[in-house]
Amino acid sequence: MNQNDGLAHLFDTHRDRLRAVAHRILGSPAEADDAVQEAWLRLARADADSIVNPPGWLTTVVSRICLDMLRSREARREELVGDHRADDLADPHADGDPEQEALLTESVGRALLVVLDRLAPAERVAFVLHDLFAVPFNEIALVLDRSSAAAKQLASRARRKVRGTPTVSAAELFRRQHVIDAFLAASRAGDVDAVLAVLAPDVVRKADRAALPDGRPIEVRGARAVAEEIVVFGRKAWCAEAALVDGTGGIVVAPYGRLSLVLAVTVEDDRITGYELIADPERLRGLDLAVLDETSSAA
Structure with missing residues (x-):
């Protein structure tokens, strides 16, 4: 040789x-x-x-x-945020290598990639x-x-x-994460009944204009209306993951590890009472994002 x-x-x-x-x-x-x-x-x-x-x-x-x-x-x-509009996320194979995307995000975690950036x-x-x-x-x-x-x-x-700095106790953060995980699972499955199970009856969905396709309202009220919209969002939930957003539970949407959208979620009594879709690049930069600490699950 x-x-x-x-x-x-x-x-x-x-x-x-x-x-x-x-x-x-x-x-x-x-x-x-x-x-x-x-x-x-x-x-x-x-x-x-x-x-x-x-x-x-x-x-x-x-x-x-x-x-x-x-x-x-x-x-x-x-620019590592705001590269994709919310209405461009439905197809997980739109660009990049989906196999490599899956390998990376499964081994590292989408939220960690967002924070590393x-x-x-x-x-x-x-x-x-x-x-x-x-x-x-x-x-x-x-x-x-x-x-x-x-x-x-x-x-x-x-x-x-x-790791970030949670603004609530580990036990409370774990409870909120459990609700958010159920919300994501139901969204991915397109299961309206399962989505309704985690929404408060008077839930409110707000959004900045950058987070919405043209013609969509910036505010939606009521569990049924929000759930029906979430089923549509479910097509994009392939690239969503729970994360720490401003010290409490939320969701990052990050196709190919690049932050595109954040859901700032409010949870009360084990139900989601509201969430805001944030996609404006300036607002995304101002958010304190971190990885949810897995040790909180032991609380």
């Missing part, structure tokens, strides 16, 4: 993990593929004999490439490497060109943002 064959075998051995790292850092299958390809090119140009720890070397290289891509994205002020590049890299892939801080420091202590601080700061 010549050196090129040996490098190719080495790279193939670690390709899946490298792609997983890149995918979670970047949130984009296409960009992840680009990052992994660039990592291979750098390995092919490297002195293989000088690489003491190939898995660590490859993780560092692909992470640095991803960091540069995130910084470039930020420098271009790439709000982190600074260095925070995102530090969090993903440490919390999702258990990379030691001394190795993360090499990626970020910072001290281990600074890398640890970045990951800690990112973790606080990811």
Whole structure:
């Protein structure tokens, strides 16, 4: 086996993990593929004999490439919210790779991808490497060109943002999440009776204009009217997931991991008494979004 064959075998051995790292850092299958390809090119140009720890070397290289891509994205002020109007979400296969979309969101969670997009590049890299892939801080420091202590601080700061700050007790948040999960399940199933079971009789649905197709009212009142609308929304619920919205339970709609719509949900006595559809990019940017803490289920 010549050196090129040996490098190719080495790279193939670690390709899946490298792609997983890149995918979670970047949130984009296409960009992840680009990052992994660039990592291979750098390995092919490297002195293989000088690489003491190939898995660590490859993780560092692909992470640095991803960091540069995130910084470039930020420098271009790439807009990551409001990319899709609410009426463009019915078809889960409208764009992107649906198989890769499913793999990423199932393994990471749609809400986490949304929150990761709000982190600074260095925070995102530090969090993903440490919390999702258990990379030691001394190795993360090499990626970020910072001290281990600074890398640890970045990951800690990112973790606080990811978890958010609930404004209600863990037990109350769990109860609200249970109602929201039932709401989503009924919406996806198109089950009007199941939707009605979680709505208060006088429920009110509000929305900003960016969240609605032309001709739809900005306010709908009454359980039956709201439920019938929700069944239509159910076609879009494939890309919806419960999340922490301004400290309490809500829903993010994020096709391919990109935030498009937020439902700010009000729950009282185990029923949804109201919710607001928010899609205006400026309003989305102003929301405090975080991942629902799974530990609340133990409350």
